[in-house]
Amino acid sequence: MTPGPRAMSRAFTILAANTREAADSLRRARLRTVLGLVGIMIGISSVITMVSLGEIVKAQARKEFEALGTDILVVRKSFEVSSPEQRAAVVEREDAVALAPEVASIAEAAPRISGHGAFRHAGREVGHGAIQGVTESFVSVNRLSVRTGRFISDLDINRTWCVVGADIAAAMREAGTDQPVGTLIEAEEQLLTVVGVLEPHQESYALPVQVEANNAVFVPITTAARIVNNPEIDVIVARSRAGVHHETVAADVRAFFQARAPHLPLDVVTAKELIARMESQMRLLTLLLAAVGSIALIVGGIGIMNIMLVSVAERRREIAIRRALGARQRDIRSQFLIESVILTMTGGVLGVLLGLVATWTVCRFTQWEFLISGLSVASGLGTATAVGLFFGFQPAHQASRLDPIVGLQGE
Amino acid sequence: MVETEPPGFGSTQDRPPGATSDEGAAQMLQLTDIRRDYRIGPVTTEILRGVDLAVGAGDLMSIMGPSGSGKTTLMNIIGLLDRPTSGRYVLDGRDVSKLADDDLAMLRNAHIGFVFQSFQLLPRLTAVENVSLPLVYRGTNRAEMRRRALAALERVGMGERTGHRPDQLSGGQKQRVAIARALVGEPAVVLADEPTGALDGATAREVMALLASLNAEHKVTILIITHDPGVARQCARQVRIHEGTLVERTAGAPGASGAAAARHPASGTEETEEDPGASSAPPAIDPNPAREPTSRRDDTGEILNPAAPT
Ligand SMILES: Nc1ncnc2c1ncn2[C@@H]1O[C@H](COP(=O)(O)OP(=O)(O)O)[C@@H](O)[C@H]1O
Numbered sequence: 043m044t045p046g047p048r049a050m051s052r053a054f055t056i057l058a059a060n061t062r063e064a065a066d067s068l069r070r071a072r073l074r075t076v077l078g079l080v081g082i083m084i085g086i087s088s089v090i091t092m093v094s095l096g097e098i099v100k101a102q103a104r105k106e107f108e109a110l111g112t113d114i115l116v117v118r119k120s121f122e123v124s125s126p127e128q129r130a131a132v133v134e135r136e137d138a139v140a141l142a143p144e145v146a147s148i149a150e151a152a153p154r155i156s157g158h159g160a161f162r163h164a165g166r167e168v169g170h171g172a173i174q175g176v177t178e179s180f181v182s183v184n185r186l187s188v189r190t191g192r193f194i195s196d197l198d199i200n201r202t203w204c205v206v207g208a209d210i211a212a213a214m215r216e217a218g219t220d221q222p223v224g225t226l227i228e229a230e231e232q233l234l235t236v237v238g239v240l241e242p243h244q245e246s247y248a249l250p251v252q253v254e255a256n257n258a259v260f261v262p263i264t265t266a267a268r269i270v271n272n273p274e275i276d277v278i279v280a281r282s283r284a285g286v287h288h289e290t291v292a293a294d295v296r297a298f299f300q301a302r303a304p305h306l307p308l309d310v311v312t313a314k315e316l317i318a319r320m321e322s323q324m325r326l327l328t329l330l331l332a333a334v335g336s337i338a339l340i341v342g343g344i345g346i347m348n349i350m351l352v353s354v355a356e357r358r359r360e361i362a363i364r365r366a367l368g369a370r371q372r373d374i375r376s377q378f379l380i381e382s383v384i385l386t387m388t389g390g391v392l393g394v395l396l397g398l399v400a401t402w403t404v405c406r407f408t409q410w411e412f413l414i415s416g417l418s419v420a421s422g423l424g425t426a427t428a429v430g431l432f433f434g435f436q437p438a439h440q441a442s443r444l445d446p447i448v449g450l451q452g453e
Numbered sequence: 454m455v456e457t458e459p460p461g462f463g464s465t466q467d468r469p470p471g472a473t474s475d476e477g478a479a480q481m482l483q484l485t486d487i488r489r490d491y492r493i494g495p496v497t498t499e500i501l502r503g504v505d506l507a508v509g510a511g512d513l514m515s516i517m518g519p520s521g522s523g524k525t526t527l528m529n530i531i532g533l534l535d536r537p538t539s540g541r542y543v544l545d546g547r548d549v550s551k552l553a554d555d556d557l558a559m560l561r562n563a564h565i566g567f568v569f570q571s572f573q574l575l576p577r578l579t580a581v582e583n584v585s586l587p588l589v590y591r592g593t594n595r596a597e598m599r600r601r602a603l604a605a606l607e608r609v610g611m612g613e614r615t616g617h618r619p620d621q622l623s624g625g626q627k628q629r630v631a632i633a634r635a636l637v638g639e640p641a642v643v644l645a646d647e648p649t650g651a652l653d654g655a656t657a658r659e660v661m662a663l664l665a666s667l668n669a670e671h672k673v674t675i676l677i678i679t680h681d682p683g684v685a686r687q688c689a690r691q692v693r694i695h696e697g698t699l700v701e702r703t704a705g706a707p708g709a710s711g712a713a714a715a716r717h718p719a720s721g722t723e724e725t726e727e728d729p730g731a732s733s734a735p736p737a738i739d740p741n742p743a744r745e746p747t748s749r750r751d752d753t754g755e756i757l758n759p760a761a762p763t
């Protein structure tokens with residue numbers, strides 16, 4: 043009774059014997075066992091899917107914003123307008139250009155005017171896409187890179203110069219122009235001289251604005267204002283200064299526009315906010331899975347409890363014999379607890395497999411990168427153990443409290 | 454245990470009569486004024502009304518009594534499965550009257566071996582696994598457990614059927630396995646409640662012979678509860694339950710001793726030298742002779758013998 047190596051070895055022997063016993067008795071009650079397992083399996087697979095998808099989305103967001111940078115923010119006129127003044131208000135070009143110099147928390151800002159059209163070169167169409175009027179900062183803010191020539195400069199005011207995206211350059215090459223820089227391209231009935239060609243750019247769908255750089259022709263913002271149909275600033279993509287909280291940046295930007303254009307309804311979306319939004323969408327799915335999972339676990343758990351109660355009732359004599367031979371109440375309790383945990387753990391392992399298959403399927407459809415998270419497996423098996431202990435406790439306790447005298451009597 | 458404690462046995466042997474009040478010192482177990490009531494609603498039934506009993510190491514004792522007289526109740530108390538309503542019980546020098554449930558379980562494991570009328574083997578376990586069970590709750594390692602279980606089976610003549618499950622064994626074989634299980638932990642006392650009650654005559658005699666030989670050769674202390682006077686006669690000490698108390702049987706079987714006679718020589722006994730352990734066992738029992746004339750005691754036993762085993 044004193045703790046020590048002997049007590050330890052006793053505990054271990056009993057545990058080992060109990061485990062063998064439990065496994066054996068479960069094998070014998072096959073149908074009931076299978077029924078109980080199904081509930082646990084569904085419950086655990088929900089847990090696994092829930093935790094895995096959470097992890098996957100987090101990893102996905104991290105990956106997206108690693109390329110994009112978490113300092114990025116998008117400013118534009120809100121689509122929600124409630125008054126004629128608001129409807130009439132626009133983002134003025136002077137304001138957009140003044141944003142970076144005047145707001146301390148903004149490092150760089152890249153306003154854009156865009157139109158749509160077909161591009162012609164050497165007598166044939168070489169593409170169909172956006173004509174984007176931009177400033178010099180656009181290339182760095184959007185992490186584009188120039189392959190040949192140069193990008194638009196802030197000194198190119200009103201110049202009919204342009205930079206073409208990789209797909210357009212490829213089409214021009216097909217049209218016989220190996221070196222687009224220096225050649226002419228026609229857009230919106232305006233001939234433009236190509237001064238640079240961009241590298242192919244991997245578009246990020248995390249942002250609420252698409253650059254579509256590969257299919258675009260970039261011109262100075264002043265030029266675009268003259269040649270496109272709608273010369274309004276459609277978006278400003280900006281970068282905040284390092285170490286500034288994203289809510290501070292958003293507030294600064296709002297204050298800046300509030301002072302200059304009081305009626306302008308403004309959308310300011312920061313990367314951090316986008317990540318939070320992604321996570322909150324995830325939370326909805328998580329909640330759904332949590333609901334399904336908990337119901338399945340409760341149903342499964344009650345099933346397990348029933349299995350165990352029947353098992354205890356059927357084995358009253360066995361319990362009494364064991365007690366007579368020296369099993370303490372806790373030995374009997376642990377025997378039945380082990381049995382119910384083995385049951386739920388088996389359901390748990392199957393549930394983990396099912397959950398991983400479900401997660402993999404979701405990932406195939408959403409094109410997220412599938413990964414097996416240790417956390418999800420651990421939480422699935424942990425939950426299974428907890429359910430086994432929780433729903434197994436009452437039957438095990440009941441078993442341990444059986445009076446051996448009564449158990450030995452009935453034939 | 455019994456084999457390893459000849460000194461204890463010897464000392465019991467050398468004790469002068471009348472040393473009983475020196476309780477527990479050399480007795481395997483000693484019960485003093487044990488009472489057990491059952492309360493059902495407002496009605497209290499007294500089953501045991503002041504049982505006094507001392508069992509020395511190496512004793513072979515029978516307890517007889519009609520059905521419903523409280524034999525099993527007494528055995529459950531001696532076997533630490535039940536607690537008396539009042540009274541004192543000293544087992545192997547230790548007062549166990551007021552121990553907690555866990556302690557009782559440990560003591561059962563270490564000191565008590567049970568043999569039941571209906572064998573009470575676990576049907577799914579093989580003979581050797583059944584016999585190992587007491588050692589499981591003692592924390593013996595597997596190899597040692599198996600070795601000792603096989604040795605115990607060997608001792609009861611079941612060395613050839615260690616891998617059989619109970620349903621592959623005859624009644625007598627099952628009871629042998631149960632006896633091996635009772636012996637494997639080398640308990641202070643083996644308690645056998647109607648061990649032959651479910652067996653046919655020939656098998657019953659074999660099992661009884663086994664118990665007697667374990668007692669004679671290995672000095673195992675055995676308490677047999679029985680209906681069968683034939684069984685009782687093979688025990689050196691014989692007591693019967695009468696109206697909730699124990700009465701030492703004073704006549705009839707060879708080896709009937711001892712206790713009552715020693716204290717009440719007037720009641721007359723054939724003192725026998727056949728079983729030194731029994732004959733020298735101190736008079737543990739207060740037979741209350743004023744209330745119970747000797748002759749009547751014998752009558753009760755004979756009359757109620759045919760009653761069905763409980
Ligand atoms: N748990 C109990 N509750 C009430 N009465 C009981 C209980 N157990 C035994 N008895 C009564 O005690 C008496 C003695 O029973 P028992 O010890 O089994 O007798 P025996 O073994 O001598 O046949 C019987 O009358 C029985 O009905």
Ligand SMILES: [Mg+2]
Binds near residue numbers: 524525526646763
């Ligand atoms: Mg009985």
